[in-house]
Amino acid sequence: MDAETRDDVRLEAVLTRLETVLHEENRRIGRDVDFDLKASNAAKSRCLYDLTQIARAVDNQSFSATAARRLEAAKGLLVENERKVGAHVAAVRAVSDLIKDAMREAEADGTYSAEQYRYAEF
Template sequence: MYDMTSAANSEKAALAMNQHGGASALAIMRRIEETIDAETDAIRNNPGFDIKASNARKSRHLYELTRALKGANEAGLANAHRDALERLRDKLAVNEETIRAHMSAVNDVADLLQEAIERAQTDGTYSEREFGQASPA
């Protein structure tokens, strides 16, 4: 038997869930923005920055955001969260540029170290000519 009261209560609960999911999603998006800003700043200014730990935080936030949005009214969320999503997208683009620049710098340093090691190994100490001139014992 269909109960109109329980149907109305179900609709109210669904609306509340969507609204709560939306508010929760906004809070999570703000935390993601803060994490992204902190990571971008740290990559630029702190050579000892732990990027692995930062990636773990970002993954945890993404998981929280996914859970907060699960079952939410997508059309309503898209309109209500458009500014937050655009701001987050812009911050992620800056963060990506910073990470790419950091990785490029790391590669440059690795290349310099590799070249220095190769030069040190070819300084004549262990050259084929040196071994060829050695007298057998």
């Protein structure tokens, strides 16, 4: 097997893994409470690292037309993933802010807080 063929085979394997991870994450994020986003992100990061290593090894040689199409498709999946992860992070931040606000309001319910009590003059 020549170097170009070997690079295409490695690229195809990494792209298959990456597509699988992205499809699964895009499908489950924000919908499945048991989805392990941390594990998915680790797998996605590993795929992207491997993809970067392959791209460096190729050293400006062109990939096959099939590989180029799959790279373009993976790029589209990454754009969709970025949008979904961003929406998920925004939702988590909004819920966190609601909880913080509710806690502040509960502390300011007309009773003395620990901080107010500490500085009260007797």
